[in-house]
Amino acid sequence: MTTKRVxxxxxxxxxxxxxxxxxxSKCTTCGTPYFPKSPxxxxxxxxxxxxxxxxxxxxxxxxxxxxQDYPPPAPARYDExxxxxxxxxxxxxxxxRVLGRLSTDDPKSVQVxxxxxxxxxxLCHDKDGNEVITWKFRPV
Amino acid sequence: MRDVAVIGLGMHPWGKFADKSVTRLxxxxxxxxxxxxxxxxxxxQAVAAASSRFSGGRGWGLNGNDVVEEMGSTGIPVYNLSAGxxxxxxxxxxxxxxxxxxMHDMVLVVGGEKMPKGFIQTSGVxxxxxxxxxxQLCVGMPGPAFxxxxxxxxxxxxxxxxxxxxxxxxKAHKNSVHNPYARFRKEFTLEEVLGSPLVSYPLRxxxxxxxxxxxxxxxxxxxxxARKRTxxxxxxxxxxxxxxxxxxxxxxxxxxxxxxxGKAYHSEAAAAVRGAFEKAGIGPDxxxxxxxxxxxxxYELSFPEEWGxxxxxxxxxxxxxxxxxxxxxxxxxxSGGFLSFGEATxxxxxxxxxxxxxxxxxxxxxxxxxxxxxxxxxxxGLGGNGTAVILKR
Numbered sequence: 001m002t003t004k005r006v007x008x009x010x011x012x013x014x015x016x017x018x019x020x021x022x023x024x025s026k027c028t029t030c031g032t033p034y035f036p037k038s039p040x041x042x043x044x045x046x047x048x049x050x051x052x053x054x055x056x057x058x059x060x061x062x063x064x065x066x067x068q069d070y071p072p073p074a075p076a077r078y079d080e081x082x083x084x085x086x087x088x089x090x091x092x093x094x095x096x097r098v099l100g101r102l103s104t105d106d107p108k109s110v111q112v113x114x115x116x117x118x119x120x121x122x123l124c125h126d127k128d129g130n131e132v133i134t135w136k137f138r139p140v
Numbered sequence: 141m142r143d144v145a146v147i148g149l150g151m152h153p154w155g156k157f158a159d160k161s162v163t164r165l166x167x168x169x170x171x172x173x174x175x176x177x178x179x180x181x182x183x184x185q186a187v188a189a190a191s192s193r194f195s196g197g198r199g200w201g202l203n204g205n206d207v208v209e210e211m212g213s214t215g216i217p218v219y220n221l222s223a224g225x226x227x228x229x230x231x232x233x234x235x236x237x238x239x240x241x242x243m244h245d246m247v248l249v250v251g252g253e254k255m256p257k258g259f260i261q262t263s264g265v266x267x268x269x270x271x272x273x274x275x276q277l278c279v280g281m282p283g284p285a286f287x288x289x290x291x292x293x294x295x296x297x298x299x300x301x302x303x304x305x306x307x308x309x310x311k312a313h314k315n316s317v318h319n320p321y322a323r324f325r326k327e328f329t330l331e332e333v334l335g336s337p338l339v340s341y342p343l344r345x346x347x348x349x350x351x352x353x354x355x356x357x358x359x360x361x362x363x364x365x366a367r368k369r370t371x372x373x374x375x376x377x378x379x380x381x382x383x384x385x386x387x388x389x390x391x392x393x394x395x396x397x398x399x400x401x402g403k404a405y406h407s408e409a410a411a412a413v414r415g416a417f418e419k420a421g422i423g424p425d426x427x428x429x430x431x432x433x434x435x436x437x438x439y440e441l442s443f444p445e446e447w448g449x450x451x452x453x454x455x456x457x458x459x460x461x462x463x464x465x466x467x468x469x470x471x472x473x474x475s476g477g478f479l480s481f482g483e484a485t486x487x488x489x490x491x492x493x494x495x496x497x498x499x500x501x502x503x504x505x506x507x508x509x510x511x512x513x514x515x516x517x518x519x520x521g522l523g524g525n526g527t528a529v530i531l532k533r
Contacts, residue, residue, distance in 0.1 A: 009268050024395075035395040036274065037366050043374065043397075044386055063402075063492045066278060066288030067341035073258060075266065075273060082407035086279055089289055089391060091398045098395040099279050108341065112296035123278070 148177025148359025169468030228489025229527025273395025316476030
C-alpha cells in the first residue's frame with residue numbers, strides 16, 4: 001500500500017513552481033490581504049471592494065510564538081503519542097499576519113523576531129497511514 | 141439620559157454544581173439581589189439577561205425567559221443578549237439604557253452559566269468556511285495558546301519574566317481567600333505556581349482561568365427609586381459596549397493585515413474602557429480599583445497599559461511594588477479575578493459589577509480597597525465584543 005500526502009483542508013495552500021504558497025486574496029483598491037480567501041474587502045476605510053486571488057509567502061518574521069504543551073481538543077489533529085509542538089504568529093513580507101505551526105526540532109529555543117520561511121509539512125497521519133499536510137514556518 | 145443607580149447585588153458562589161440547573165443558580169443570585177435592594181419580584185419592570193451558549197436558554201439563548209418563568213411569569217419584557225464572554229457586560233449596558241432612557245424605572249440584569257468540562261471550544265461551528273474552526277484544524281491553537289503567543293511577545297518586548305507572570309497568580313489567590321464567592325480560596329506560593337504544569341509555554345495551569353458554574357444579578361433603578369430605598373446608592377457613571385477594529389493587528393481567525401505599527405491590541409476592550417472614561421468624565425487617574433478580565437495573567441499586564449492606567453512597560457514594576465494589591469495605587473481584581481473564580485462565561489460581567497458595588501459600599505471585608513469611590517470593570521468576548529462599566533459613590 002502506498003501512502004499519499006493529503007491536505008488537512010482544501011484551497012488553503014499549494015506547492016507552486018516557485019515553491020509553497022498560501023492561497024488567499026487581496027483587495028487591489030486598499031491593498032488588504034486575506035487568508036483564507038475573502039470574496040469581498042472588509043476594510044471599513046476601503047472605498048471600493050475589488051478583490052483578486054493572491055498567494056502569500058514564503059518569507060516572513062516571527063512576531064511571536066508559544067508551545068502547545070498539552071494535547072489540544074478536537075478538531076485539532078495529532079499523532080499518538082502526543083508530542084508538544086510550537087506555533088507562532090508570522091508577519092509575511094506581503095503584509096499578512098498569519099498563524100501557523102513552527103517546523104523545528106527545538107521549539108523552545110526559537111526566538112521572537114526570527115526570520116522564517118513557509119513550508120508544507122506533516123501535521124499527522126490519517127487512519128490509512130496517509131500524511132496529512134498543513135502549512136508551517138521554518139526558522140531560517 | 142437619567143442617572144441610574146445599582147441598588148441590589150446578588151451572587152451564587154462560583155464552583156461546580158452538578159445537581160443544580162443554571163436557572164436555579166440564577167434564581168439564587170436574583171433572590172439575593174432583590175433582598176439586597178429591598179425590592180419585590182413584582183416590582184421588576186424588565187429583564188436584561190446574558191445569553192448562554194452552554195447552558196439553559198432552550199438552545200436559543202433564552203436564558204432571561206428561563207429566569208422569569210423560574211421567578212414567576214409577570215408578563216414583563218425580557219431582553220436576551222449574546223456577546224460571547226462579554227454577554228454579562230452587554231446585558232448590563234442594555235439594562236442601564238432601559239433605565240437611563242426613562243423607559244423603565246426598575247430593571248434586573250442577570251447572567252448565569254454552567255460550563256462544560258475542559259477548555260472552552262471557541263467556535264460553535266464545525267465547517268471549513270469558519271476561520272476559527274480552520275485555526276484549530278490546521279494549526280491547533282486553542283485559547284490558552286493564543287494568550288501564550290500574546291504573552292511571549294510581551295516578554296520579548298519588555299523582558300517580562302516567568303516569575304512576574306507567576307506573581308500575578310499569587311496576588312489573585314491572596315485576594316481570593318477573602319472572597320466567599322470565589323471557587324478557589326487558597327493561597328499559592330510562587331514556587332507552587334511556577335511548579336504547576338505548562339499549558340502553553342510560557343503560561344502555566346495556575347496562570348490561566350479554568351471554567352466554572354456561577355450566576356450573578358444586579359437590580360438597577362432610577363435616582364428617584366434609589367433614594368426611596370437606600371441611603372448609599374452606587375451610581376453608574378458609565379456603561380459602554382464596543383466591537384473590535386479592523387486594524388488592531390489581532391489575528392482573530394487565521395490571519396489579519398499587519399498594522400502599520402506592527403503591534404496588536406484588544407481594540408474592543410480599549411474602545412469600551414476609553415469610551416467609559418469619556419462618558420463618565422473620569423480619567424484613568426480617577427479610578428480607585430479595576431476588575432478586568434484575567435483569563436490569563438498576561439491581560440493584567442497588557443490591559444492597564446492599553447487603557448492608559450499606566451505607561452507601556454510599567455505594569456511589571458507596579459506589580460513588583462505591590463501597587464496592584466487592594467492597598468496599592470492601582471488595585472487590580474481585588475475579588476481574586478477569573479483566576480480564582482474560573483470563568484462562568486456569561487456571568488462574569490455581572491460578578492464584576494457586584495464586586496465593584498461591594499467595594500464602593502465598603503462591604504468587601506478582607507479584600508476591601510480602602511476608601512474606594514470609583515471602580516472600573518471590563519469584559520471581552522468572542523466576536524470582538526468588549527464592554528466596560530464605571531461605578532461611583
